Amino acid sequence: MTVVTLHSTEFGPADGFPVLAVHGWTPDHRLMTGCLEPVFAARAKSYRRLYPDLPGMGETPIGEVESADDILDSLNAYVDEHIGDKPFLIIGESYGGYLARALTQKRRSQVVGLALICPVGKAVWHRDRDVPPHEVLYRDDELEHLRGSEFDEVAVIQTSETFRRTQTEVVVGLNIADLPALDRIQQQWVLKEDPEDGESISVPTVIMAGRQDSSTGYRDSMALLEHYPRASFMVLDRAGHNLQIEQPELFEAITSEWLDRVEDSQLGAL
Template sequence: MTLHHVSYGDGTPVLALHGWTPDHRLMTGCLEPIFTDLPGYRRLYPDLPGMGQSPAGDIDSSDGILAAVQSFVDEQIGAEPFLLIGESYGGYLARALARERPDQVLGLSLICPIGTVVENADRTVPEHVVLRSEPGVVESLTEGEDFTELAVVRTATALAAYRKDVAPGLAIADTAALDRIERKRRLSVDPESGPVWTRPTLIVCGRQDSITGYEDTYVLLPHYPRASLAVLDVAGHNLQLEQPELFAALTREWLQRVADDAQGLPQPPTSG
């Protein structure tokens, strides 16, 4: 299966995997403003099977989606080292990809990732709250817009980003295929079942994320001894839309750690 994708820039490949139901625009919207000022990276943004413009075919599990991503890497990146970014469900896949390709992935960044608990109903999550709002935003929503379902920040800026980066993918997802795949959403091999992964890692969670939460990511830390974990206040599952400046700063710092590591600069110890 060939995944639809967009690509920007030249240099070290960066593979960005979006979450469940949206498409590649979820990732281009938050990452391209960062990479525009950082030359030397070739950013690859695929649509996962059943989402965006990538057909699901006969895929009926997360194992099938992961296999499609593996094929995409073989086709577009080959054996070249690359950076890996995943959001929510894409973060779950990214961890599995890092396990499968430990010597090829230079660094791993996880945005509001699914933690150790894959099934929604079993996760430890806070209640949905709204902490920042502007007058008239809710009233401006059109019929069927589900912006308020996840939004912790209800401002005109956050709504505009949601309409540009999230809503278009939601509108074209193959819901029948996703319902089929969701029955086998758990990967058959746990992403953390292999050796400890010792390259620069960033895990960014929203303190008010009512979808994946933040507590289920704590137990990941021993497996990623080079991980920075940031839990941002006033941020839900659309953290990148609600705290864009903090998200950009943390991502740039992670990119610098990856670059330093690749150049063989002295690194801090990974254990006490």
């Protein structure tokens, strides 16, 4: 087992209920803070939000990490250090959703709520995914100069606001990622144990997918539903892989409803 110490950012009171947020492949924790902090700022309950950078991403060095299992072991060690044996919530985006499901399986006695944002579904490798072709549904006139750019190749809704948030929440992490190391780790990108092996996970769950998501799609996520009998499954129109940026009002409403369900299920424990 190879483990590296994960750099992390934390918000909320130290005695708040722990929430672990796991970003996707290549960006860093800012992908998660940008969309989640507005949700938690509006909650009456007190949550302690933990935002680690995965190995080779953000401010966490790659160390001796060689595989997806090493990343999962590092994330598991992070929980040991920062949460211990307390119950907690976990939120994962894209590849972070794949890791979040695996961590939930490992620590099923602790995880009391699971949220997945545009997750990698049953098909991990890009070549095996069932995804729609990329299409742009709306573009502001002032963004015409971005045709053919990386933003244009991902964004479904192209406004000055979605561009700004993409730059400050996604691209800022992409620019500092250790890309050669991540390319090497992708040779062992699939976990040895499938996150959905074993008994089903019966905790309040939400799976959000973009109808126009050309990266992870929505069909592969539907295959997860039987393993999570308390899951709501939402497919949002006018949303690509950055669903949380392109449909912020719906994202915040859906995430808040999930938190309501978690709080109700805990019968005052939160």
